[in-house]
Amino acid sequence: MAESSKPILYSYFRSSCSWRVRIALALKNIDYETVAINLTKDGGQQFSEEFQALNPMKQVPALKIDGITIGQSLAIIEYLEETRPTPRLLPRDPKKRAQVRMVSDLIASGIQPLQNLSVLKQVGQENQLTWAQQAITSGFNALEQILQSTAGRYCVGDEVSMADLCLAPQVANADRFKVDLTPYPTISRINKSLLALEAFHVSHPCRQPDTPPELRA
Numbered sequence: 557m558a559e560s561s562k563p564i565l566y567s568y569f570r571s572s573c574s575w576r577v578r579i580a581l582a583l584k585n586i587d588y589e590t591v592a593i594n595l596t597k598d599g600g601q602q603f604s605e606e607f608q609a610l611n612p613m614k615q616v617p618a619l620k621i622d623g624i625t626i627g628q629s630l631a632i633i634e635y636l637e638e639t640r641p642t643p644r645l646l647p648r649d650p651k652k653r654a655q656v657r658m659v660s661d662l663i664a665s666g667i668q669p670l671q672n673l674s675v676l677k678q679v680g681q682e683n684q685l686t687w688a689q690q691a692i693t694s695g696f697n698a699l700e701q702i703l704q705s706t707a708g709r710y711c712v713g714d715e716v717s718m719a720d721l722c723l724a725p726q727v728a729n730a731d732r733f734k735v736d737l738t739p740y741p742t743i744s745r746i747n748k749s750l751l752a753l754e755a756f757h758v759s760h761p762c763r764q765p766d767t768p769p770e771l772r773a
């Protein structure tokens with residue numbers, strides 16, 4: 557098969573939304589190429605004309621696959637789920653499926669956008685840390701309570717799901733913003749189990765083609 561028929565992921569090593577998609581690609585064993593979009597270099601490569609043509613939202617990730625380009629990590633994950641259903645990331649049971657989407661949306665709509673780079677720029681350097689910590693703790697307070705009733709080994713029951721693809725990257729952001737995780741034993745326990753999985757390990761920000769040498773592990 558020609559090299560160019562491989563999916564292309566536009567990604568930034570540290571982007572939590574890109575990491576969600578990298579985990580899905582790893583779990584589903586989909587071979588892909590990475591094109592690094594450095595969100596801070598040259599004023600942010602997401603603002604280049606070339607990238608804006610791919611994703612007018614000027615955000616990573618974007619995935620070129622099967623002749624289309626998809627932005628929005630959850631839309632990408634759902635497309636992968638529908639076209640490459642093994643292993644399953646959305647449970648068959650409608651109630652569990654709703655819980656997976658609830659947790660995913662809580663993180664993807666209720667936490668991450670509030671601490672995204674473009675928002676932090678607006679908030680200003682000296683208030684960034686407090687702002688991000690507040691956004692994350694307020695979301696995690698709700699998430700911890702929800703997970704106490706939905707979780708088994710992972711966010712919803714004992715199978716890895718789209719919710720877990722959102723959780724681990726968000727916990728990494730929490731670490732980066734020095735959020736105290738002591739009040740969140742369920743979140744911490746699930747995160748630990750997730751990081752032990754191969755797909756989460758290989759797709760980790762420390763191990764990407766664009767990870768700077770000093771941050772590699």
Ligand SMILES: N[C@@H](CCC(=O)N[C@@H](CS)C(=O)NCC(=O)O)C(=O)O
Nearest residue numbers: 571572573615616628629672673674
């Ligand atoms: N809802 C989008 C959010 C994407 C997003 O916020 N991406 C961040 C990195 S995690 C980004 O590209 N930020 C660039 C910026 O803020 O300028 C998704 O799930 O894909």
